[in-house]
Amino acid sequence: xxxxxVRGTVVSTQKEPSMVGVKFLLxxxxxxxxxxLAQYEVAADGVGAGLDEWVLFSRGSAARQVVGSEKxxxxxxxxxxxxxxxxxxxxxxxxxxxxx
Numbered sequence: 001x002x003x004x005x006v007r008g009t010v011v012s013t014q015k016e017p018s019m020v021g022v023k024f025l026l027x028x029x030x031x032x033x034x035x036x037l038a039q040y041e042v043a044a045d046g047v048g049a050g051l052d053e054w055v056l057f058s059r060g061s062a063a064r065q066v067v068g069s070e071k072x073x074x075x076x077x078x079x080x081x082x083x084x085x086x087x088x089x090x091x092x093x094x095x096x097x098x099x100x
Contacts, residue, residue, distance in 0.1 A: 001056045003030040003082065006049050010042050018072045025049060025078060027057060034085065034092035043076035054093050056080035 004027030012024065023045040029037040041057070049055045055078045085093040 001058055001079070003085065004028060004041060004043070004055055004057055004078075005030055005036065006051055006053050006055060007040070008051070016073055019044075022072070025055075027055065027076075027078070030054065032087065041076050043078050044072070044074045045078045047078055047081055049078050049081050052098065053095070054082040054085065056082060 006025050007028045008026040010024035010026055012019075025043050025045050027041045027043055029039040029041065031037050041059070043057045047055070057076050057078045059076045081095075082093065083095050084091065091097075
């Protein structure tokens with residue numbers, strides 16, 4: 001699993017039939033210090049994440065183990081919306097602080 005921040009959405013009106021109804025998110029990867037990286041990933045949204053939320057996502061074969069994605073051509077799936085992240089007793093992210 002990796003951590004990313006939802007930066008936007010990707011809309012595709014023409015797509016593989018198994019992907020109809022799937023919401024795509026543009027994620028910016030986050031490093032171990034809580035800083036954004038220059039890398040982005042498009043991921044299928046499995047949990048209803050919103051703009052600027054920090055999320056957990058899986059890539060590769062792990063992404064296809066999510067119920068509903070087993071037969072879809074996905075490389076990344078959002079599997080959780082993060083509430084808090086802390087390292088060495090230091091808070092890197094808190095969802096409740098995001099909206100203050």
